[in-house]
């Protein structure tokens with residue numbers, strides 16, 4: 038798909054009939070009205086998304102999009118660039134946090150390498166290499182138009198595969214050393230802010246390191262300034278392959294009608310971009326958690342969404358979203374299995 042085709046991708050409407058039926062069911066369950074709080078809200082929302090009275094979150098699909106960033110050479114991360122490749126191998130061999138969480142959830146788990154400086158060779162890693170890295174956006178655009186199109190398409194294809202495998206809930210995770218700098222730069226461009234407003238600790242850089250990140254972002258904003266207008270052009274200039282793949286995945290999930298659980302800071306920036314392209318796709322997004330990464334809460338506020346969890350998690354990989362699936366499963370179990378007042382002979 039060409040860049041402009043992404044702007045025309047439709048978003049599937051929510052099924053209001055099933056949402057209404059789920060709401061009526063909730064009213065009949067043996068509890069004071071509203072007493073299960075957001076668990077009720079989530080079950081009803083999922084019913085509208087899945088077009089069933091009793092939704093299910095048993096079939097979860099987790100795809101990790103991984104890529105290196107040219108801006109890493111500006112020393113914006115607490116970790117060296119080769120960690121991207123090392124973690125890809127760790128995802129595939131089961132040792133990463135998201136690998137453990139995916140196993141716990143019984144999720145379909147896929148790792149896609151979109152381009153790393155240190156090549157990856159592992160039978161369980163899907164290699165869709167666009168280039169060895171995105172370009173350093175303090176010097177030039179992070180991606181060419183064709184690289185952006187490839188990345189968006191790789192994300193979308195992952196969702197189509199997940200749907201063909203019967204996935205009910207999709208999580209995009211990311212890995213890419215320096216990607217908090219890219220995510221912060223993207224938000225500065227969208228919200229017309231300065232580096233200092235958006236830069237955070239990422240993997241754990243010092244206060245001085247955060248100041249340096251802010252300066253790197255400011256340099257990029259000056260370089261690309263006049264061109265930072267259309268959302269996909271902002272993404273092309275300041276993003277990265279894995280962030281673009283998440284945008285493509287979210288847009289395709291909304292088009293095909295698959296509920297999404299959004300993860301932390303970087304994923305939320307990708308969700309924000311997808312929403313800038315088509316506001317309706319927000320309906321398909323459940324925000325899993327809030328990361329302590331500076332500025333995550335601000336974006337969630339801008340989007341007027343309330344994440345399910347706030348556990349101080351600042352890992353990425355899709356990990357916060359995966360933990361939130363447990364709550365969604367609980368919401369679905371209660372909705373499906375509680376007795377009604379009539380069944381249990383309880384006075385209403």
Ligand SMILES: Cc1cc2ncn([C@H]3O[C@H](COP(=O)(O)O)[C@@H](O)[C@H]3O)c2cc1C
Nearest residue numbers: 114116211212213214215216217239240353
């Ligand atoms: C061992 C390790 C595992 C990770 N898993 C996710 N990230 C997270 O940290 C990176 C972003 O932070 P920054 O912008 O500071 O580089 C991303 O790759 C993100 O997913 C990790 C980072 C490390 C070091």
Ligand SMILES: O=C(O)c1cccnc1
Nearest residue numbers: 239301302328351352353
């Ligand atoms: O919130 C996140 O997703 C995050 C924060 C810091 C580093 N990596 C990921």
